């Protein structure tokens with residue numbers, strides 16, 4: 001009731017405001033629709049974790065490719081195995097501690113790794 005009365009009051013006071021709001025919402029949904037049409041979800045997902053990967057791993061696995069470290073594409077490791085490699089290291093790869101790469105950033109890196117099928 002209270003809300004209805006308020007709405008009615010505002011509407012009667014300044015109907016133009018509502019017209020402006022409606023047209024603003026209209027153009028916003030047009031923009032959203034255009035964005036959805038031009039950016040496939042796969043690309044949006046791949047972009048997640050790229051900066052974090054570049055920072056923590058890119059020096060030795062640039063873009064997931066071979067350099068100091070091996071090519072990570074299609075490694076198809078489990079998330080557990082990948083987490084173990086990152087947190088505990090291997091013979092030649094040093095462990096990366098949460099102080100260097102937080103769990104939240106590790107999760108973002110994992111999203112990137114999934115996009116190149118390094119993890120399944």
Ligand code: HEC
Pocket residue numbers: 053056057058059060061068069070072075077082085086090091092093094096101109
């Ligand atoms: C300072 C260089 C360096 C950095 C930084 C680095 N790696 Fe590595 N990585 C290596 C090397 C060298 C190897 C080969 C390890 C070996 O043979 O023992 C390797 C191996 C791996 C492997 C393969 C392990 C296996 O058993 O097949 C994975 C997966 C991997 N790295 C992921 C990552 C990820 C993800 C990051 C970032 C979070 C990262 N690495 C950061 C150097 C690095």
